[in-house]
Amino acid sequence: MRLEKCWFCSSTVYPGHGIQFVRNDAKIFRFCRSKCHKNFKMKRNPRKVKWTKAYRHLRGKDMTQDSTFDFERKRNRPERYDRNVTEQTLKAIPLITKIRQERQINHIAKRQMAGKSMSRKKDAKELEQDLQMLPKKDISHYETKTKVLVSQLKTEENLMEE
Ligand SMILES: [Zn+2]
Known part of the structure:
Protein backbone atom coordinates (compact mmCIF):
# COMPACT_ATOMS: atom_id res chain seq x y z
CA MET A 1 0.00 0.00 0.00
CA ARG A 2 1.55 3.29 -1.04
CA LEU A 3 0.64 6.40 0.94
CA GLU A 4 1.08 9.56 -1.09
CA LYS A 5 1.57 13.09 0.17
CA CYS A 6 -0.84 15.84 -0.80
CA TRP A 7 0.93 18.30 -3.12
CA PHE A 8 -0.64 21.30 -1.41
CA CYS A 9 -0.89 20.59 2.31
CA SER A 10 1.53 17.61 2.57
CA SER A 11 -0.94 15.44 4.47
CA THR A 12 -1.16 11.73 3.75
CA VAL A 13 -3.34 10.62 0.86
CA TYR A 14 -4.66 7.11 1.47
CA PRO A 15 -5.55 4.81 -1.44
CA GLY A 16 -8.96 5.60 -2.87
CA HIS A 17 -8.99 9.12 -1.41
CA GLY A 18 -8.42 12.54 -2.91
CA ILE A 19 -7.84 13.47 -6.50
CA GLN A 20 -4.92 13.17 -8.90
CA PHE A 21 -4.09 15.68 -11.59
CA VAL A 22 -1.67 14.85 -14.41
CA ARG A 23 -0.33 17.90 -16.19
CA ASN A 24 0.36 17.69 -19.92
CA ASP A 25 4.08 17.34 -19.17
CA ALA A 26 3.22 14.14 -17.21
CA LYS A 27 3.93 15.63 -13.77
CA ILE A 28 1.56 14.14 -11.21
CA PHE A 29 -0.11 16.28 -8.55
CA ARG A 30 -2.02 14.54 -5.79
CA PHE A 31 -4.51 16.26 -3.52
CA CYS A 32 -6.02 14.98 -0.29
CA ARG A 33 -9.35 16.82 -0.66
CA SER A 34 -11.14 19.31 -2.86
CA LYS A 35 -9.94 22.17 -0.63
CA CYS A 36 -6.33 21.52 -1.67
CA HIS A 37 -7.31 20.89 -5.31
CA LYS A 38 -9.22 24.18 -5.47
CA ASN A 39 -6.33 26.09 -3.93
CA PHE A 40 -4.03 24.57 -6.56
CA LYS A 41 -6.42 25.60 -9.35
CA MET A 42 -6.38 29.13 -7.93
CA LYS A 43 -2.57 28.98 -8.44
CA ARG A 44 -1.89 29.57 -4.77
CA ASN A 45 1.59 28.92 -3.46
CA PRO A 46 1.45 26.42 -0.55
CA ARG A 47 4.37 28.26 1.07
CA GLU A 72 9.30 7.50 6.69
CA ARG A 73 11.03 7.55 3.33
CA LYS A 74 9.79 7.12 -0.21
CA ARG A 75 11.36 4.04 -1.72
CA ASN A 76 10.92 3.28 -5.39
CA ARG A 77 12.29 -0.26 -5.09
CA PRO A 78 9.62 -2.71 -3.88
CA GLU A 79 10.67 -4.60 -0.75
CA ARG A 80 10.44 -8.39 -0.67
CA TYR A 81 7.77 -9.46 1.82
CA ASP A 82 9.25 -10.71 5.06
CA ARG A 83 6.89 -11.66 7.85
CA ASN A 84 9.39 -10.82 10.62
CA VAL A 85 10.17 -7.39 9.22
CA THR A 86 6.47 -6.61 8.85
CA GLU A 87 5.79 -7.74 12.40
CA GLN A 88 8.61 -5.64 13.82
CA THR A 89 7.50 -2.63 11.78
CA LEU A 90 3.97 -2.89 13.11
CA LYS A 91 5.30 -3.18 16.67
CA ALA A 92 7.56 -0.15 16.20
CA ILE A 93 4.87 2.18 14.82
CA PRO A 94 3.14 3.02 18.16
CA LEU A 95 6.52 3.48 19.87
CA ILE A 96 7.83 5.84 17.20
CA THR A 97 4.54 7.76 17.22
CA LYS A 98 4.79 8.19 21.00
CA ILE A 99 8.40 9.42 20.82
CA ARG A 100 7.55 11.83 18.03
CA GLN A 101 4.56 13.24 19.94
CA GLU A 102 6.70 13.80 23.05
CA ARG A 103 9.36 15.58 21.01
CA GLN A 104 6.70 17.71 19.35
CA ILE A 105 5.37 18.75 22.76
CA ASN A 106 8.92 19.68 23.80
CA HIS A 107 9.37 21.66 20.60
CA ILE A 108 6.21 23.69 21.26
CA ALA A 109 7.16 24.27 24.91
CA LYS A 110 10.59 25.53 23.82
CA ARG A 111 9.00 27.94 21.34
CA GLN A 112 6.68 29.29 24.04
CA MET A 113 9.55 29.94 26.49
CA ALA A 114 10.45 33.33 24.98
CA GLY A 115 6.89 34.68 25.23
CA LYS A 116 6.44 33.37 28.77
CA SER A 117 9.65 34.96 30.05
CA MET A 118 8.69 38.24 28.35
CA SER A 119 5.27 38.34 30.02
CA ARG A 120 6.88 37.52 33.38
CA LYS A 121 9.37 40.35 32.88
CA LYS A 122 6.50 42.73 32.08
CA ASP A 123 4.63 41.64 35.21
CA ALA A 124 7.71 42.10 37.41
CA LYS A 125 8.29 45.58 36.01
CA GLU A 126 4.67 46.55 36.61
CA LEU A 127 4.84 45.25 40.17
CA GLU A 128 8.07 47.18 40.79
CA GLN A 129 6.58 50.41 39.45
CA ASP A 130 3.19 50.26 41.15
CA LEU A 131 4.24 48.92 44.52
CA GLN A 132 2.91 52.08 46.22
CA MET A 133 -0.60 51.33 44.94
CA LEU A 134 -0.90 48.33 47.24
CA PRO A 135 -2.32 48.58 50.78
CA LYS A 136 0.40 49.84 53.16
CA LYS A 137 0.52 46.75 55.36
CA ASP A 138 1.21 44.51 52.34
CA ILE A 139 4.02 46.61 50.83
CA SER A 140 6.95 45.11 52.75
CA HIS A 141 5.69 41.60 52.00
CA TYR A 142 5.39 42.29 48.26
CA GLU A 143 8.67 44.21 48.17
CA THR A 144 10.68 41.16 49.16
CA LYS A 145 8.68 39.03 46.74
CA THR A 146 9.38 41.43 43.87
CA LYS A 147 13.08 41.49 44.68
CA VAL A 148 13.21 37.70 44.57
CA LEU A 149 11.29 37.63 41.28
CA VAL A 150 13.54 40.23 39.63
CA SER A 151 16.72 38.44 40.69
CA GLN A 152 15.23 35.15 39.43
CA LEU A 153 14.46 36.70 36.05
CA LYS A 154 17.97 38.14 35.83
CA THR A 155 19.59 34.74 36.42
CA GLU A 156 17.21 33.23 33.84
CA GLU A 157 18.26 35.89 31.34
CA ASN A 158 21.92 35.15 31.98
CA LEU A 159 21.29 31.44 31.41
CA MET A 160 19.53 32.15 28.12
CA GLU A 161 22.39 34.31 26.90
CA GLU A 162 25.01 31.67 27.62
ZN1 LIG B 1 -4.18 18.49 1.13
Whole structure:
Protein backbone atom coordinates (compact mmCIF):
# COMPACT_ATOMS: atom_id res chain seq x y z
CA MET A 1 0.00 0.00 0.00
CA ARG A 2 1.55 3.29 -1.04
CA LEU A 3 0.64 6.40 0.94
CA GLU A 4 1.08 9.56 -1.09
CA LYS A 5 1.57 13.09 0.17
CA CYS A 6 -0.84 15.84 -0.80
CA TRP A 7 0.93 18.30 -3.12
CA PHE A 8 -0.64 21.30 -1.41
CA CYS A 9 -0.89 20.59 2.31
CA SER A 10 1.53 17.61 2.57
CA SER A 11 -0.94 15.44 4.47
CA THR A 12 -1.16 11.73 3.75
CA VAL A 13 -3.34 10.62 0.86
CA TYR A 14 -4.66 7.11 1.47
CA PRO A 15 -5.55 4.81 -1.44
CA GLY A 16 -8.96 5.60 -2.87
CA HIS A 17 -8.99 9.12 -1.41
CA GLY A 18 -8.42 12.54 -2.91
CA ILE A 19 -7.84 13.47 -6.50
CA GLN A 20 -4.92 13.17 -8.90
CA PHE A 21 -4.09 15.68 -11.59
CA VAL A 22 -1.67 14.85 -14.41
CA ARG A 23 -0.33 17.90 -16.19
CA ASN A 24 0.36 17.69 -19.92
CA ASP A 25 4.08 17.34 -19.17
CA ALA A 26 3.22 14.14 -17.21
CA LYS A 27 3.93 15.63 -13.77
CA ILE A 28 1.56 14.14 -11.21
CA PHE A 29 -0.11 16.28 -8.55
CA ARG A 30 -2.02 14.54 -5.79
CA PHE A 31 -4.51 16.26 -3.52
CA CYS A 32 -6.02 14.98 -0.29
CA ARG A 33 -9.35 16.82 -0.66
CA SER A 34 -11.14 19.31 -2.86
CA LYS A 35 -9.94 22.17 -0.63
CA CYS A 36 -6.33 21.52 -1.67
CA HIS A 37 -7.31 20.89 -5.31
CA LYS A 38 -9.22 24.18 -5.47
CA ASN A 39 -6.33 26.09 -3.93
CA PHE A 40 -4.03 24.57 -6.56
CA LYS A 41 -6.42 25.60 -9.35
CA MET A 42 -6.38 29.13 -7.93
CA LYS A 43 -2.57 28.98 -8.44
CA ARG A 44 -1.89 29.57 -4.77
CA ASN A 45 1.59 28.92 -3.46
CA PRO A 46 1.45 26.42 -0.55
CA ARG A 47 4.37 28.26 1.07
CA LYS A 48 2.22 31.36 1.39
CA VAL A 49 -0.93 29.65 2.71
CA LYS A 50 -0.83 29.46 6.49
CA TRP A 51 -2.50 26.09 7.07
CA THR A 52 -0.11 24.05 4.90
CA LYS A 53 2.83 22.09 6.18
CA ALA A 54 5.16 23.92 3.80
CA TYR A 55 4.31 27.26 5.43
CA ARG A 56 4.69 25.90 8.96
CA HIS A 57 8.01 24.23 8.16
CA LEU A 58 9.37 27.34 6.52
CA ARG A 59 8.66 29.43 9.60
CA GLY A 60 9.90 26.90 12.16
CA LYS A 61 6.45 26.36 13.65
CA ASP A 62 6.67 22.59 13.39
CA MET A 63 9.44 20.19 14.28
CA THR A 64 11.31 19.70 10.99
CA GLN A 65 14.57 17.98 11.80
CA ASP A 66 14.16 14.86 13.85
CA SER A 67 15.49 11.31 13.71
CA THR A 68 11.93 9.93 13.81
CA PHE A 69 11.29 11.31 10.32
CA ASP A 70 14.04 9.13 8.85
CA PHE A 71 11.83 6.04 9.07
CA GLU A 72 9.30 7.50 6.69
CA ARG A 73 11.03 7.55 3.33
CA LYS A 74 9.79 7.12 -0.21
CA ARG A 75 11.36 4.04 -1.72
CA ASN A 76 10.92 3.28 -5.39
CA ARG A 77 12.29 -0.26 -5.09
CA PRO A 78 9.62 -2.71 -3.88
CA GLU A 79 10.67 -4.60 -0.75
CA ARG A 80 10.44 -8.39 -0.67
CA TYR A 81 7.77 -9.46 1.82
CA ASP A 82 9.25 -10.71 5.06
CA ARG A 83 6.89 -11.66 7.85
CA ASN A 84 9.39 -10.82 10.62
CA VAL A 85 10.17 -7.39 9.22
CA THR A 86 6.47 -6.61 8.85
CA GLU A 87 5.79 -7.74 12.40
CA GLN A 88 8.61 -5.64 13.82
CA THR A 89 7.50 -2.63 11.78
CA LEU A 90 3.97 -2.89 13.11
CA LYS A 91 5.30 -3.18 16.67
CA ALA A 92 7.56 -0.15 16.20
CA ILE A 93 4.87 2.18 14.82
CA PRO A 94 3.14 3.02 18.16
CA LEU A 95 6.52 3.48 19.87
CA ILE A 96 7.83 5.84 17.20
CA THR A 97 4.54 7.76 17.22
CA LYS A 98 4.79 8.19 21.00
CA ILE A 99 8.40 9.42 20.82
CA ARG A 100 7.55 11.83 18.03
CA GLN A 101 4.56 13.24 19.94
CA GLU A 102 6.70 13.80 23.05
CA ARG A 103 9.36 15.58 21.01
CA GLN A 104 6.70 17.71 19.35
CA ILE A 105 5.37 18.75 22.76
CA ASN A 106 8.92 19.68 23.80
CA HIS A 107 9.37 21.66 20.60
CA ILE A 108 6.21 23.69 21.26
CA ALA A 109 7.16 24.27 24.91
CA LYS A 110 10.59 25.53 23.82
CA ARG A 111 9.00 27.94 21.34
CA GLN A 112 6.68 29.29 24.04
CA MET A 113 9.55 29.94 26.49
CA ALA A 114 10.45 33.33 24.98
CA GLY A 115 6.89 34.68 25.23
CA LYS A 116 6.44 33.37 28.77
CA SER A 117 9.65 34.96 30.05
CA MET A 118 8.69 38.24 28.35
CA SER A 119 5.27 38.34 30.02
CA ARG A 120 6.88 37.52 33.38
CA LYS A 121 9.37 40.35 32.88
CA LYS A 122 6.50 42.73 32.08
CA ASP A 123 4.63 41.64 35.21
CA ALA A 124 7.71 42.10 37.41
CA LYS A 125 8.29 45.58 36.01
CA GLU A 126 4.67 46.55 36.61
CA LEU A 127 4.84 45.25 40.17
CA GLU A 128 8.07 47.18 40.79
CA GLN A 129 6.58 50.41 39.45
CA ASP A 130 3.19 50.26 41.15
CA LEU A 131 4.24 48.92 44.52
CA GLN A 132 2.91 52.08 46.22
CA MET A 133 -0.60 51.33 44.94
CA LEU A 134 -0.90 48.33 47.24
CA PRO A 135 -2.32 48.58 50.78
CA LYS A 136 0.40 49.84 53.16
CA LYS A 137 0.52 46.75 55.36
CA ASP A 138 1.21 44.51 52.34
CA ILE A 139 4.02 46.61 50.83
CA SER A 140 6.95 45.11 52.75
CA HIS A 141 5.69 41.60 52.00
CA TYR A 142 5.39 42.29 48.26
CA GLU A 143 8.67 44.21 48.17
CA THR A 144 10.68 41.16 49.16
CA LYS A 145 8.68 39.03 46.74
CA THR A 146 9.38 41.43 43.87
CA LYS A 147 13.08 41.49 44.68
CA VAL A 148 13.21 37.70 44.57
CA LEU A 149 11.29 37.63 41.28
CA VAL A 150 13.54 40.23 39.63
CA SER A 151 16.72 38.44 40.69
CA GLN A 152 15.23 35.15 39.43
CA LEU A 153 14.46 36.70 36.05
CA LYS A 154 17.97 38.14 35.83
CA THR A 155 19.59 34.74 36.42
CA GLU A 156 17.21 33.23 33.84
CA GLU A 157 18.26 35.89 31.34
CA ASN A 158 21.92 35.15 31.98
CA LEU A 159 21.29 31.44 31.41
CA MET A 160 19.53 32.15 28.12
CA GLU A 161 22.39 34.31 26.90
CA GLU A 162 25.01 31.67 27.62
ZN1 LIG B 1 -4.18 18.49 1.13
